[in-house]
Amino acid sequence: MVMLSLPLVTALLCASFYWRARWSLGYAPSYGNPDPKQLDWPVHQSLVMLGLVFLLPAMLSSFCLGGVLFCRREKLRGLVCMVLSALIFGVFALLEKVQVVDEFMAWILD
Numbered sequence: 724m725v726m727l728s729l730p731l732v733t734a735l736l737c738a739s740f741y742w743r744a745r746w747s748l749g750y751a752p753s754y755g756n757p758d759p760k761q762l763d764w765p766v767h768q769s770l771v772m773l774g775l776v777f778l779l780p781a782m783l784s785s786f787c788l789g790g791v792l793f794c795r796r797e798k799l800r801g802l803v804c805m806v807l808s809a810l811i812f813g814v815f816a817l818l819e820k821v822q823v824v825d826e827f828m829a830w831i832l833d
Contacts, residue, residue, distance in 0.1 A: 726785040727804070730811045732773030740764075740771050741827050754829045771831060782812045 744752045744762055752759075759768055786808040793801030818824045 724789070725809055727811060729774065729781040730778060730815060733771075733778050736767075736771045736774050737831070740767055740831070742765070744798065752827075752830050753826060755833055758833060759831055768831075775831075777815075778815070781820045782808050782815075 732774055740759075741752070742761075743764070748757070748764065761798075762768075773819045789804030789806075789808060791801070792804060820826070
């Protein structure tokens, strides 16, 4: 269940980075304007990038862990883990279609 908290932490880190940049600049950052490295927040940017890198492996491993728990007679915990990881992954897949999130991902990965 601890791995299921990584998507929430990653979403909070991304949102805080975006709002911190917006507050600091006075306008919404966009692709190449300014480059995220120019904001001079290396720790915050590194945490955002680490969260994005480990998001998919954490979701896949929590889903697999749920399958293992389900097979080892802990049906309820395994099922809950699998369903929650699938729901969270689905929410992140749908969020990628939102324009603000798409612009943020293009900007942060610039």
